[in-house]
Amino acid sequence: MHSIRVLAPADLLVAVRGLSFSRGERVIFEQVDIDIRRGKITAIMGPSGTGKTTLLNLIGGLLQPAAGSIEVDGERVDELGLTELYRLRKRMGMLFQSSALFTDLSVFENVAFPLREHTSLPESIIHTLVLMKLEAVGLRGARDLFPSELSGGMARRVALARAIALDPMMIMYDEPFAGQDPISMGVLVKLIRTLNDALGLTSIVVSHDIKETASIADYIYLISNGRVVEQGTPAALDRSTSPWVEQFVHGLPDGPVPFHYPAPPYETDLLTGSAL
């Protein structure tokens, strides 16, 4: 367990300390500490419904924590006003699971959107920048298509090009591999790694695809039931004997994460069920 520090060391881009968050009566996080190091790819893994996406929304300031602090590049996201938050967000990119492309804009205009909103660059420079970003994700030829004409993998690559349009310091990926065929999965895996290294980014990847994520991550956090249950480099986790890691890595149906949703005993349930 980390002690609570006010200032994170310089090599930490994101420092989450003592984070608690609940939705209604359901506790999503309880006293969670997470460090994201600069220049690295950090993976947040865990079963569906453990609040991995919520964590990204908290780091991005879309949600407010109930307790604890979230520091991004030395600024407390949970305490920033709207203006400062927007200034900080210009340096953060986020890739949503649904890609979140604007359906009424072409691929080109989607990537140009942040440039047009935040800069007053002349059209010729915007044209050049957009084509550079699209070239980086291999979709320069798809610039005139509309989001409805793209496959899921292509849509995610366009969203990625849009996320790097303003040259952010970090990118958060929400389930980038979910529902992808093996080829586009491979493309995305390679893109996340190359973009991170070529652009000097810091990446946070939220995923439950253990093989793909472990192949590119520098550090992995495993989350379950609102807590960090294990953390370490992929190699260290591979050697771990914790039953939790064992179950998650090998995809066992039962273990620390039970197969059954909490319920009264089977027998009682069956016998009382008809009496109702």
Added chain:
Amino acid sequence: MIGWLQGLGRYTLELLARLGREGLFLLRLLQAQVFLFSRPGLVLPQIHFLGVRSLPIIAVSGFFVGMVLGLQGYVNLVKFGAESSLGALVALSLVRELGPVVAALLYAGRAGSALTAEIGLMKTTEQLAGMEMMAVDPFKRVLAPRFMAGCIAMPLLAGIFTAVGILGGYFVAVEQLGTDSGAFWSQMQAAVEFREDVVNGVVIKSIVFSIVANWIALFEGYDTEPTAEGVGRATTRTVVNTSLAVLALDFVLTALLFGAK
């Protein structure tokens, strides 16, 4: 009994919370209007979508409403030999009540529901959250221009509805039933006061209705539960709530503007 009270309490609390959210929403919407001075280009396409594209339904409905007024008016007035007052009857009914009210109801069905579905789907597909993560305020970029455009388009639509309705009445009364054309227009001219009837009727009412209709449509879209059923329910709520609000407000406005002095 306790259970019933609990239910009532929960319902009241939910209603109050919802009213609070709606109030704050309108406040942010109005604050964001300032942004449009620097980006007037965002409003024009919305005026086209909400206003120009609603013209056919507004014009056709207006014409039919006017024709019905002309016919009913003629059938009843002719018994007293008063069919020369038809012009006044058609114009006053449309200018004071039917123009703003029916135009607002049609607007809610045609444009309001489209607004709710569009905003609701943008929320469901994370486009609004994506915009926020790109440091673009959806209130300024998406909601404010639509609100402004709707508040410009709807009073104009109400005016067009009224004008076309009068033409519809003229068509039935004069062209079909042979009432005197001169009497139709001169009676109308004599009966309709600009300030008393036009400003208090179609102008003020339609401005109030446009604010309410667009506010409800945008709020329901923004507040929608991000699922397919959620968007469907929100769209229905927009049409139902706008219709009820417009009809109730119409009574209040009529009492205030035309009530016994």
